[in-house]
Amino acid sequence: MTTARAARVPWTLADALGYLTPDTAPAAWKEAVQSAGRLLQPAWAGDDGALAVTAFALYTAAHQDGTTPAEVPIARVRELLLLDGLPEGEPRLHVAAGEVLHARGHRLPQSFSGGYWDGVGQVYQRLIYQWEPEEPMGDMPPGPSAMRHTAIRLLPRLEGLTDDHVRGFPPAPAPAPGYTIEVADRVSKVTDNSVSTVQCSTCQDMYGGTVTVDGPEVRYLCREAHLTEDRRLEARRVIAALSYADDVQIDRGVVRVGQLLVASSTMAWDFDPRSNRFV
Ligand SMILES: [Zn+2]
Known part of the structure; x- marks a missing residue:
């Protein structure tokens, strides 16, 4: 038995990958997370949001295109991040990922307070949350989601990156265990x-x-x-x-x-x- 500081500080890429990889997640999701880690690894700066959004883009495109997350072209990731989706100003991924999660049987609640949902759905729900004013009759639109903020950060980073570049990157580390x-x-x-x-x-x-x-x-x-x-x-x-x-x-x-x-x-x-x- 050892006495030690147990927490993994600072938060490494392996920790961030572990956070996105519950044991019960489907294999395609785990592959999407590892592929996202590989893609972002050269410029990893503790950006969990970028990792999660990239994983959702790879998972979504793979399902839509009938391919595997590792084979999704970088152009498809960029396309899903374009900010002309719904609700207005949100990345296309906002709705597309929700549809794919639903199609693949992930459990998604209507709100933060209701029902059990799986880990992947949980991360999605946090990413798309949009703050709304209290008064329902007000005409103030809901605020931007974390997914939108992340897409704005991520798009310039993916600009100029080709599939050949990505293939030359080393694989991401194994996700840290729970x-x-x-x-x-x-x-x-x-x-x-x-x-x-x-x-x-x-x-x-x-x-x-x-x-x-x-x-x-x-x-x-x-x-x-x-x-x-x-x-x-x-x-x-x-x-x-x-x-x-x-x-x-x-x-x-x-x-x-x-x-x-x-x-x-x-x-x-x-x-x-x-x-x-x-x-
Ligand atoms: Zn009890």
């Missing part, structure tokens, strides 16, 4: 002014249990092994929480911690849960 975290104490979601404990939705237990991180999917299993999914637990923040935790031990791939303080998904990426005065 985590199994055994928690002796509580799992707490922390904002700048609140601390709340994750509770089993079946037996209401909130002490001890296991947190698993598989790609973007986070699950809490209480000591009775009831499954709870908590939207405020976000994979990257759970992984980051391991670098804050005391008494981290790693034993045959299982991480053991006392208390796990996780920045709530509503907080900024650089929020340190230990800065909350109630912690």
Whole structure:
């Protein structure tokens, strides 16, 4: 048994690939993620959004064209990123990827709060989210999605890149594996002014249990092994929480911690849960 800082900081390309690769994802999706990693690897700068959007473009084009993600020409990726799609100003990929996810049987909810959805659908949903004003009768259009912002960043980078270039790039690294975290104490979601404990939705237990991180999917299993999914637990923040935790031990791939303080998904990426005065 070793005592170590368990979190992988900084966030490498392998970590970003791992985040997009839940075990349960279809093989074509995993291939799309690896191909996107290969394409972006020479200029990898921690841009998770670019990786995800490129993976969706390759997955979408491969399905539409009856080919494999690795064989999708770069021109098809650029075409899906063009900003003349729907809703207005969004990349064509916004609607096209949603249709392909639906056709391939990925589970997509109507909103962030309803229903279970798979990891790939989860990443898609975050990318296409458009902020809308509260009053339904207002004529203010919804804001741009993260997918649109990413397409604007990505298009110039893909300009001038040919399929021959891409074939000359080395393969992307293997995706980093997920985590199994055994928690002796509580799992707490922390904002700048609140601390709340994750509770089993079946037996209401909130002490001890296991947190698993598989790609973007986070699950809490209480000591009775009831499954709870908590939207405020976000994979990257759970992984980051391991670098804050005391008494981290790693034993045959299982991480053991006392208390796990996780920045709530509503907080900024650089929020340190230990800065909350109630912690
Ligand atoms: Zn339970």
